Amino acid sequence: MTRRSIAGRVTLLLQAVAVVAVLAFAAASLWFTARALRVEEVRLLREMARRVAAGIDDELHEAGGLKRAAEDALAGEASGEVRIDVFDPNGRLMASTRHLGSPSLALPLPAPGSVDRLKGHVRAAVLTGTGARVVASISGRSHEATMRALTEAITATALPLLVLTVLVSRRMVRRALQPLTLMAERAREASVESGVRSLGGPIGIEEVDRLQESINRLLELLDDHLQAERRFTADASHELLTPLTVISGELELALASPSLPPNVASGIRRAADQMQALRDLVEALLLLRRVSVGAPAKRNGFEPVNLTDLATRALQNARDEHPDRTADISLDAPDEVMVSGHEALLASAVRNLVDNAVKFTVPGKHVGIALQNHDGSAVVIVDDAGDGIPAGDRERVFDPFYRGAEARTRDVGFGLGLPIIRQVARAHGGEVIVEDSPAGGARFTMTLPAWQPN
Template sequence: MRTLRSLRWRRLPLRVRLIAGFAAAMLVVLTGAGAFVYLRVQYALDRRLDADLTAQSTAVTTALHDGTLGPRNPAVVSGGLYQILDPTGAVLNASPGLTARPLLTPTEVAAARRGPVRTDRGTLLPISVEPLRVLATPLDPNEPGAVGRPAIVVVAVRRDQRDEALRELVAQLALANLAALAVASLVGYRLARAALDPVERYRGQAARIAAGANGVRLDVPTGDDELTRLGRTLNDMLAALDTSLERERRFVSDASHELRTPLTLLAAELELALRRPRPAAELEEALRAAATDTARLIALADTLLAVGVQAAPGPATPAVDLAVALPPIVQRYRNAADLTDTALRTDLEPAPPVRIDPARLERIVTNLLDNAVRHGAAPITVATGTTGGYARLTVHDAGPGMPAQFLPHAAERFARADTARTTPGTGLGLSLVDAIVAAHDGHLWWCSGAAHHHPQPAPLPCTHPGTGTTVTVLLPAAPESTSSAAIGG
């Protein structure tokens, strides 16, 4: 049952729930304030009645001791009500109108024998015929008293005016609280509506975006409140999503374009081989060509996947010392490319360890060396060093370099300079390096001759020969080595 009520409550609009909660809170506050005012007024009125009762009890007790108690006594003439009770509660003497029965119950009589007792007769609501405020005091608490002898003086005053004042106060408080609750609820509704209108506007515009509208942004008003900041953040998120979506669309378009040509050539080669019977040698040659094209397609697909997915290093990623890890990588590449120590050389200075998967480090070095071999010229130099809290890796070749106008586009996917169109490659090498370095919070920039391109602010000036092409990679030092790296830099 409770779960069902909770579900029904959650299904209500947020505006209704806000108003209901606000109204409930205001009702509690107003009720508490009204109760406080009522109790204070009641206390003041009762205190006034108690003062009158005390004076009247003193007058009646004095008259009883003096033997002057009677209808002509001023306490009676002034309208005071009294009864004189014996220890059993029997009425021995009373003012006119109070001779029928005692004003005290047996329990109250027993309490009044020991000390003063205050009590009320009649209720505030419903209205009583004879509402009284009663005070009973013992004549002598230390005497046991005898039956038929005065022992308790009971005085009373009517509460008609006091009860009428309290009933009027209750009515006025109820009306005032209802009016205040209505006004507060209306104001709360207006405020809730004004606060939630931007949210509803955001929702409507988000629905348009979800339906396929392009370039739509949330209509964020001026200001700096929470909803305004939320709107700006959502707009920034939408801009980032649009940029990412556009980049992925361009990537898919470029990938399909790059894959279409080798797939078409492969299909044409196979179709030509099957068009008529051929000798075994020709079939073998056609299969070898198809196998070569297939291997290129596989390499291209692997590179595309590597560009698309590059995870940041986790806490369990080992710390790699570049001066130790690079020589085997460079040597393997030297052997595979059939290069001499003079054509591919190293200049490894101490560098702080970095957190990177060795396989990704090898991919960075291999791709940079591939670009240097294909588009540059020997000698090619792989160097390491320290820059502040970064480990520095540079690959420099002595080739003609890249055109200055191509530098800003060098890391774009499938981007190739006009002078490199005739050389093998897919235009993904530097893009893959950029993705890996970005995933590791590093920096990547490249320079060719006197032209430099720094996609991010460079934490150090370029220090390399003015000819050829130099690609610089900065990877953050592992946390435990940051201090020493900074000192060494």
């Protein structure tokens, strides 16, 4: 679906309205001008025809005939572009302004008092007192030339006006939407960690103020909820882990007693193992919750972290836990693969990647850890030699408590390691994916933005 901004839509609408308005104005101007020209032409023709007819009536007795009287009347008339013909009552041409064309332009004769068009000419006819007919006509070319000049003038004016309208409307719309842009910038700068409860005070635009007030109320509710989540996480960390630690310590102390019968020692050892598993589960849940609630939208407080150091520690930890598999686990990394982030969270993600690979790789098979600096990103690749992950499960394995078929068969883990890895990666602006490994198992690739010194 194509996304279009409000500014673009409003600007386009204003431009469309401007185009329609200019076209309507141009059409109305041309129509009214053409109508006014036609009315003026008719008035001019009738006035000239009446004036010539009156002159003929005045000159008729002195001139001694219609022809001479018509010639005398036309001689005193400055006709300009208007052609005037005088016909006797029988329709014979008596006199004419010959420089304007042949007499045939006046034939057939128009009815007295009427106005008509013939061969591109507008004609008006008036009768004299003796029944002679005076016909005044004008070529339509003059009217067409005037309209053409007017059309060119309107076009020359309208085009710059449209361009100016486009520029002004775009600027006006951007200025009108400036409050929304400011709100968007404030919202983008807000983060869970910064505890933003407001996008600012009233701006002075009723609709925008109502929207901002609603968002501010939502931010307050969200911040209250997040503060409650943080308090719960902190309280749960203390209330859950403290007694578990005490119980684990007591069990370890009991196991240290040399007087324990073997069957009792075995039961206590199983209880200690279960207690350790319970502690691991609680710590994983709290870590997942802490990452989910406190994932920074803006990376405040991040510091440069060398992933190579974290991978080295994860490698050593895995070898310490599995001393018989030291040769099975290898690390290939440059001295520095730098990112900007939260070191403890990143260390947890890298450690979980390595532990997960070791857990699903049988002894004697290889687990490979590789780090790269690639195209502005820091990449962590962990390959195992397990059974792999089916394509249909490659997204589900990142859901909390989901365990794939191999994990269920071996009854290992709680299904929280991979969700923690993804949450940590996304909190740092990165991502983690799973695909087939050349070693035959699964390959997990975590990509994070590389650290930029500036």
